[in-house]
Amino acid sequence: MKKILLVEDEKTLCLLYEEELSKEGYDVTAVNDADAALEALASGNFDLIITDIRMPGKNGIELITQIMGQRKDIPIIINSAYQSYKEDFMTWAADAYIVKSSSLDELKRKIKELIGD
Amino acid sequence: MSELRKDLVSGRWVIIATERSKRPDDFRPASEARPASEPGGFCPFCESSESKTPPEVFALRAEGTRPDTPGWRVRVVPNKFPALNRGTPPPKFTRGVLQWMEGIGVHEVVIENPDHAKELADLSVPHVRDVLWVYQQRIKAIEEELHYQYVQVFKNKGKEAGASLSHPHSQIVATPIVPKRVKEEIYGADRLSRSCKECVFCRTIREEAAAGERLVHKNSHFGIFTPFASRFPFEMAVYPLRHSPFFTDLREEELGILAGTMKAVLTKLKQTLGDPPFNLVLHQAPNPSLSHKTWPDIDRNFHWHFEVFPILTKMAGFEWGTGYHINPVSPETAATFLKFEGPA
Numbered sequence: 001m002k003k004i005l006l007v008e009d010e011k012t013l014c015l016l017y018e019e020e021l022s023k024e025g026y027d028v029t030a031v032n033d034a035d036a037a038l039e040a041l042a043s044g045n046f047d048l049i050i051t052d053i054r055m056p057g058k059n060g061i062e063l064i065t066q067i068m069g070q071r072k073d074i075p076i077i078i079n080s081a082y083q084s085y086k087e088d089f090m091t092w093a094a095d096a097y098i099v100k101s102s103s104l105d106e107l108k109r110k111i112k113e114l115i116g117d
Numbered sequence: 118m119s120e121l122r123k124d125l126v127s128g129r130w131v132i133i134a135t136e137r138s139k140r141p142d143d144f145r146p147a148s149e150a151r152p153a154s155e156p157g158g159f160c161p162f163c164e165s166s167e168s169k170t171p172p173e174v175f176a177l178r179a180e181g182t183r184p185d186t187p188g189w190r191v192r193v194v195p196n197k198f199p200a201l202n203r204g205t206p207p208p209k210f211t212r213g214v215l216q217w218m219e220g221i222g223v224h225e226v227v228i229e230n231p232d233h234a235k236e237l238a239d240l241s242v243p244h245v246r247d248v249l250w251v252y253q254q255r256i257k258a259i260e261e262e263l264h265y266q267y268v269q270v271f272k273n274k275g276k277e278a279g280a281s282l283s284h285p286h287s288q289i290v291a292t293p294i295v296p297k298r299v300k301e302e303i304y305g306a307d308r309l310s311r312s313c314k315e316c317v318f319c320r321t322i323r324e325e326a327a328a329g330e331r332l333v334h335k336n337s338h339f340g341i342f343t344p345f346a347s348r349f350p351f352e353m354a355v356y357p358l359r360h361s362p363f364f365t366d367l368r369e370e371e372l373g374i375l376a377g378t379m380k381a382v383l384t385k386l387k388q389t390l391g392d393p394p395f396n397l398v399l400h401q402a403p404n405p406s407l408s409h410k411t412w413p414d415i416d417r418n419f420h421w422h423f424e425v426f427p428i429l430t431k432m433a434g435f436e437w438g439t440g441y442h443i444n445p446v447s448p449e450t451a452a453t454f455l456k457f458e459g460p461a
Contacts, residue, residue: 068158069159072159072169086200087200087281089226089281089282090281092170
């Protein structure tokens with residue numbers, strides 16, 4: 001089973017994503033901030049990271065930059081409510097940038113494309 | 118005494134607030150150190166990060182090296198997450214007073230060199246020439262697609278100038294419509310050229326060279342001056358002496374001289390103001406592969422040029438509300454600090 005690390009500060013969204021992605025057959029570990037994500041990464045293996053950008057503490061771009069400094073082999077999806085961060089070239093560290101919407105179809109499609117079922 | 122000055126081509130007014138006049142040292146940033154890398158140590162534009170960018174569309178690279186691997190000197194990649202997507206120009210929609218169209222366009226990034234800490238001013242003249250040559254090649258290639266009326270080349274250096282990465286890069290954005298600022302220049306140049314019976318840009322550089330008070334440098338092919346109605350402190354304009362509406366018309370020998378000139382301009386800016394954030398923009402006539410019938414006598418009236426403006430002041434309510442800029446350094450004063458001899 002493919003393992004996904006989900007970084008999302010909105011707890012209700014976290015629950016929704018966990019439920020939806022688990023139904024798709026993924027093993028989802030959800031954390032609510034960047035520091036917790038770095039801790040999770042240090043202690044576990046993941047096939048994919050999905051991260052929000054605007055979060056308390058370090059934002060998602062700082063998080064992926066820090067991850068890139070250590071390892072570049074895990075695919076990353078930015079999942080943000082804001083288009084505007086696309087102007088920041090540091091987002092290129094991610095493999096995909098998805099703008100949050102009420103449907104998770106695009107996110108699920110991108111996950112499948114990056115890591116398969 | 119402050120002065121209201123008009124830029125005749127664009128019709129824009131500027132307040133030169135000389136009573137607030139400042140010296141270059143007043144604008145020097147507290148720290149001039151350039152980061153050797155981004156925080157976290159990762160940069161998608163650095164050599165060996167090629168897999169983090171979309172596949173390159175153009176590169177100058179060492180013989181025997183494969184695309185999207187190390188070994189490049191200048192590399193062009195499409196924007197990974199573009200605001201505009203390639204395609205044929207869509208129809209314009211209208212509803213009542215509203216007009217809109219689909220976001221079609223091209224957005225490319227020119228990574229000027231593999232070294233994160235080497236700015237354009239720090240590169241050798243042949244390398245700067247390579248960067249300018251790459252601009253020409255990409256403009257031509259995009260114009261040949263026939264979908265885009267205008268190709269804008271620009272560079273943002275430093276956070277305050279809009280750069281999100283410190284790795285030296287420029288950007289190329291092509292749009293299916295000609296931007297308002299360029300249109301203003303086209304129509305302004307046409308109006309003035311008819312009254313002065315010659316290209317107003319040719320006349321401007323000739324008069325600036327003769328007057329000398331705003332002239333920064335002049336060589337065999339280019340003239341640099343601080344525009345009479347400069348919007349920003351230490352703003353400079355780089356004009357070719359040979360009349361041409363298109364940057365892509367620049368000949369091989371001119372390109373080499375322009376490289377030396379641009380390197381000297383940027384080095385002088387750095388020395389005078391302590392590595393300030395700046396924007397560099399290229400203005401040329403709209404896509405020559407498309408009909409120019411809609412533009413008034415553009416081959417005769419328009420004259421390509423670069424504008425360089427350090428970002429030392431902020432646009433605020435007055436500027437946004439009126440379109441006026443307040444410049445606390447007169448262009449005449451700025452020119453005394455920016456003047457240089459050589460190189461070409």
